[in-house]
Amino acid sequence: MTYIPLESIDEFKKTFRGTVITRSDDDYENARKVWNGMFDKYPSLIARCICTSDVIQSVNFARNQSQLIAVRGGGHNSAGKATCDDGIIIDLSLMRRVNVDVKNKTVRVDGGALLGDVDRETQLHGLAVSAGIVSHTGVGGLTLGGGFGWISRKYGLSVDNLVSAEVVTADGKLLQANVNENPDLFWAIRGGGGNFGIVTSFVFNCADIGTHVFSGLIVKKYENAKQYITFHSEYVRSLPDEMSVWMVVRKAPPLPFLPPEIHGQMVVIVPFVWLGEQSKGEKLIKPIRDQSESHGEFMGMTPWVDWQSGFDGLVEHGARNYWKSHQIKELNDKCIDQILRFADTLPSDECEIFIPHMEGAPSRVKGDATAFAHRDPPFVLNIHTRWRDQSDDERCISWAKDFHLSTEPFAQGVYVNFLSDEGDARVKDAYTENVWNRLVQLKNMYDPHNLFRLNQNIKPSI
């Protein structure tokens, strides 16, 4: 631990417009927390920025004081990368402005905004940004890793819709990154995570989706899980990009449309979003409804903002989480068998096996066009292990690791934002070799001393 002299903190405060929080402050306890309750860390100082100059001051201060830096966007990262013991958290959580340019259908978003902030503002004009599915996730971390959600099959990943970004680099400079200005930096931040600097604002293209989407959940009986998943693995791949159908194997939450006796029982939940006329969406979803018996369903034209926050309660802050993931080449018979083998031994009621379907617009972008490399695999297999009691850590983590290992033969790469702390070699799995080599070169250029290292780290080679 490198001690920060009190006089230096006082000096820093003089030019800082946000709030500087230290261990003796009342709001320290709250300010140090992140989404994943596994990470109970005690930073020396939290620099809660309100503007770009605060971010620059914080980077310069941390560098000059030889302090470890954690950058906090939404604080949602399951690997707990937004906090640290001792060092400095550069906290963007008060930088959440969202300004829509209705004429050009773009939106400028501050680096600490949450997805819900963006949805609420863009939806005033029937617009949306292609991003994730839980409204309290941060735009910052999500976008820098790639970003996908319900409308990505049609509109691409968040990085595919990024027009430009303002980046504070390790030497405290403010750079524009877009196709014309610092295009190499622009390439790197579209998948390379927070390795290259702190993004104080993003500009995205918006999609014109209207204010309501035909969406819903169909809850299938677990006794037919094998048949259903086998059908699903083929059927969803035949659907147009406007339709996204995902799958969640878990114990049923207390959804109001399910009979109470089903709550807590194993089920296969099939959520979907259709971007188009309801009648057409109903036709496409009918084979899923007909394939096997359901416990219940809920569907209709739903306000986008409501749909986007509909799952928030299932993943609220504070629980203990250990997530493992990979992209899946083929959801074949053997892979399904492994999924069901581990589904039979879920270590807690809140764990879920979450299988988004990705292919569509993202897979039509070349693998090295951005730093988000693994665009071909059709499915993602996310093992969301979630529990409450510390005494269950070992049991839950072992289950996740064993499950993950058993499905490795079907995997091709991993999405960097779903990595836990899995070591340097595993970070490389998020990239192809040529993308990784280019990222290392750019790290050498933009952050040669690895100031930004609390992330899925790309180490400089010099």
Ligand SMILES: Cc1cc2nc3c(=O)[nH]c(=O)nc-3n(C[C@H](O)[C@H](O)[C@H](O)COP(=O)(O)OP(=O)(O)OC[C@H]3O[C@@H](n4cnc5c(N)ncnc54)[C@H](O)[C@@H]3O)c2cc1C
């Ligand atoms: C419940 C839940 C649901 C999720 N759903 C989705 C989903 O639907 N789609 C999807 O793609 N991903 C999803 N994710 C993964 C998500 O993309 C990552 O957790 C991401 O890291 C969250 O970003 P954040 O800003 O909230 O995280 P933080 O923990 O604040 O940051 C994560 C990393 O990004 C860096 N960072 C954050 N903001 C900035 C910034 N402005 N500039 C530079 N570096 C920054 C941090 O330093 C850290 O290394 C989900 C995660 C959770 C926990």
